[in-house]
Amino acid sequence: MKHTRLLLIVLPMLFGAFQSGQVVVEQESTSKWVTLFNGKDLNNWLPKIVGHKLGENFGNTFRVKDGILSIRYDAYDSFNNRFGALYYNKKFTNYRLKVEYRFVGNTTPGAPSWGYRDGGIQYHCQDPASLDINQPFPVCLEYNLLGGNGKDERPSGEICANGIYVEINGKRNASYCTPPTVKKTLHGDQWVTAEIDVQDGKIKHYINGEEVLEFENPNYDSANALAKKFILNGNDLVKDGYISLQSNSHPMDFRKIEIMEYR
Template sequence: MKKIVLLLFLIIITNSGFAQKGWINLFNGKDLKDWKVKINGHPLNDNYENTFRVEDHVMKVSYDGYNEWKERYGHIFYKKPYSAYVLVVEYRFTGDQIPGGPGWATRNSGAMLHGQSPESMGLNQDFPISLETQFLGGDGTNERTTLNLCTPGTNVFLNGKLFTPHCVNSTSKTYHGDQWVRAEIVVLADSLIQHRLEGKTVFEYTKPQIGGGNVGNFDPAVKIDGKALKEGYISLQSESHPVEFRKVELFDLKKYMKNPAKLEKVLSSILQK
């Protein structure tokens, strides 16, 4: 009997390890050593007033040291670029927006995908050229979708047609209050990107590329309009409302991209049902 119990225990442990195999914890829950900070108006890695910090194993975006907002839009970049992957981010909004923050930025943050490197951003550049999976929190009353798409310096194709407006809503429900939300983002180089919540796709688009506006003070040599976005850096936003991230993990799909059947099988096994 003891041998059977031990065998079952080993099977459970083995299967658990197999399920986790392939996932990379971009945020280690301890520090920000694998990340680079770029805040508008400040040089690279000047983490103004400790905007980005780790407390209680959570990455926090805080403004308790600010005297004024002054359009200090910030981004914290993971240290290396990726091309094809599943990104999982668990986030929640807390507290009140810093006075002076724009109304649209209330309970607003996001994950920037296929972004330019932090080193290539201008000193006074507000947003990286990238694709934003926009995180929005509800105000307790009104409907407000999350996992929308915004496009600083980029364009995408929707339903087979070039789409140039800056932001477009997903089909998600509204998440009010300070509840944790789990976002899953499937990125397949420049072929397909899906935003997923609770096992359902709430937005998808294809053929991301550089182009359009809604980004300022960039280096013109970096913004090559029409260039396909096949890879880039992942970053998380500071947009004037406190936000927390307790999980940022990635499953690298690059090695499966030339084998559609295997790719589909892997995606099916790792995505939340």
């Protein structure tokens, strides 16, 4: 009788656990990689370049050829602080973003001193339609993409926060850009895979599958005039936003842009 009672107690628990396991599998299976760049054109992407209206692709800065999304400046007489970005036209909340990129060629004449092999994946961006025509960067977080010069260390993957602050090891970031914990310098024109994982306020940066930085709790900075307008009813939490690719003055190529949204 004791064994029978034990089975009556344990079996429902096992069955319940099995059912619970099934639910977890089903939830995970609904999350799949979706391609944001179709390899053919800029469908669903919107350029915004300083001094130009949203949607105006000045100088054909963003272009697609042979399955590659390129950022080029051959139509610029001088870069002249014409920072820009290419925005995907959907807001995202919890996700894993995967981007394959490379730096090519030479920095554009008139570029800032830091522009050499400098790019970025901006996320948690303000709506691009809300940018001022001369606003160089959105209120956002940025995975800063950096390339080496062949000899010096220049780690990629740092977090730059524009109008948003985050917590790193439990403390608010002390500077605009914070270097990665794991330092990886990427020289030459090699293809690199950058990933950003965002889950309920916890964010991780990856390079070629290796985690290089972790932080959490993004909040709008009330001391920032641009960010302040996004704080509604005292709520400064940043839970979602748009994704964009920076045009910072150095030519770049992208061949794969994928996202997996968490359900």
